[in-house]
Amino acid sequence: DAGVTQSPTHLIKTRGQQVTLRCSPKSGHDTVSWYQQALGQGPQFIFQYYEEEERQRGNFPDRFSGHQFPNYSSELNVNALLLGDSALYLCASSLISGTYEQYFGPGTRLTVT
Amino acid sequence: KQEVTQIPAALSVPEGENLVLNCSFTDSAIYNLQWFRQDPGKGLTSLLLIQSSQREQTSGRLNASLDKSSGRSTLYIAASQPGDSATYLCALRGAGGTSYGKLTFGQGTILTVHP
Numbered sequence: 209d210a211g212v213t214q215s216p217t218h219l220i221k222t223r224g225q226q227v228t229l230r231c232s233p234k235s236g237h238d239t240v241s242w243y244q245q246a247l248g249q250g251p252q253f254i255f256q257y258y259e260e261e262e263r264q265r266g267n268f269p270d271r272f273s274g275h276q277f278p279n280y281s282s283e284l285n286v287n288a289l290l291l292g293d294s295a296l297y298l299c300a301s302s303l304i305s306g307t308y309e310q311y312f313g314p315g316t317r318l319t320v321t
Numbered sequence: 322k323q324e325v326t327q328i329p330a331a332l333s334v335p336e337g338e339n340l341v342l343n344c345s346f347t348d349s350a351i352y353n354l355q356w357f358r359q360d361p362g363k364g365l366t367s368l369l370l371i372q373s374s375q376r377e378q379t380s381g382r383l384n385a386s387l388d389k390s391s392g393r394s395t396l397y398i399a400a401s402q403p404g405d406s407a408t409y410l411c412a413l414r415g416a417g418g419t420s421y422g423k424l425t426f427g428q429g430t431i432l433t434v435h436p
Contacts, residue, residue, distance in 0.1 A: 214364075239422075241422070241423065241424075243424075243426075248428075249428060250410055250412075250426030250427050250428050250429055251365070251410075251412075251424075251426050252426075253423040253424065253425070256422050256423060263422060264422045264423055266423060296362070298364060298365065300365075300424075307353065307370060307372065308353065308422075309355065309370050310355065310367070311367060312357070312364045312365040312366075312367075313364050314363060314364040315362075315363070315364045317362065
């Protein structure tokens, strides 16, 4: 049973560029959430997708956008990258029903130079 | 707005000690609480989940408690081992409204267990 997978593992981008991160949820899960974790901080909620729609959003600008596909996988897009976007981006999956326990992927380390 | 605080920020103990990590929160309207472990540069591993109606959960050497009335949760680790060295994070899911669906995290406690 595959857990949550994310790609790529590491990414280096230049300020002003755009980036796309990808996530495949744990088998059987239908909900994907994205978090940003700066060095030495706890993860911060970006948004959550269910049934291919953004259901909830944290305090992040519109430069952060996402998508969920019919197979429940998801993408996180960040436009006009800033140095402050450098962080570990974590994807979590869960079931919309039940305990809502979230399972996290290994993360994508984004460095903006 | 839910705020989560973890104390201490860092903890160093000798192998074999029993230890307690603390998590406090400001809004008692929670759906559940999860404790996670994070190794450096890695993702999060779920350790224990406590529903709002529960008082505690146990898994092996780990025991987590929840007291909603006082806004506190503790993670107890028995007979600590060097392999327990990691950052421990607590996270809450709100019970409804705009909090529903997302996890709100504390800053974490960095645990070092030395031989």
